[in-house]
């Protein structure tokens with residue numbers, strides 16, 4: 429849970445018995461939405477910081493790492509993703525990255541808590557710069573329900589950018605949900621989900637991959653990347669495909685992309701596909 433002590437906001441992570449603190453100047457906004465406590469701080473050196481139910485969610489300074497890695501590996505692995513859905517993603521940073529791909533014709537974001545998006549528009553306007561893109565559609569409902577009712581073979585990529593697998597997000601991390609996502613994906617479609625901290629959550633990642641396989645996905649790959657504001661400072665996303673290959677990607681397309689990134693490139697994509705040995709043993713051993 430995040431606590432404000434003096435001029436520091438700290439998230440103490442029980443499982444990891446570790447904590448991360450940011451020096452803050454002031455609390456900009458706090459409210460209890462229908463779904464969670466939302467706090468926004470102005471920090472001394474990391475821009476604005478969003479905290480949801482005591483968990484550090486987004487900072488102005490380091491969110492690019494996460495948003496780029498949640499969008500670009502999947503979109504450069506898919507040959508031509510036209511229809512993308514984002515579950516969660518209320519700060520809109522992932523949506524912005526998805527819409528940088530000109531092949532994307534429609535990106536629907538299903539965020540359960542509209543207050544997260546409205547506050548992001550005020551305190552993280554740079555993340556929301558694509559919200560008015562004609563290709564974007566923002567819905568404020570439960571992603572579990574939406575996916576269960578999605579048209580079969582209507583999506584090319586599903587991105588699950590949710591909070592941790594507890595409470596309202598828990599249903600996004602199980603076989604039943606993955607079965608609905610598989611049905612909504614076209615052949616060759618790709619699901620990518622934030623899969624927590626490699627150092628703390630190896631068993632969760634392993635269980636996610638087992639559930640994905642059990643739902644009918646044929647290939648799974650976990651990609652690790654730095655994310656200073658999350659527990660241990662090291663995060664992951666896991667891709668699953670309605671198809672067999674997640675190792676090869678459009679390297680030429682990635683190398684000649686027409687939009688800026690600050691972390692993602694061909695080398696970081698290729699490097700992220702190489703699992704650290706402890707995780708390789710845990711996931712593939």
Ligand code: SAM
Nearest residue numbers: 516517518539540541544570571590591596597
């Ligand atoms: N980058 C963050 C992380 O990795 O923890 C996630 C960012 S985003 C703010 C997470 C969003 O998931 C929250 O805004 C939350 O409201 C949303 N969310 C959680 N469960 C959901 C569900 N079942 N359907 C739709 N959105 C959900």
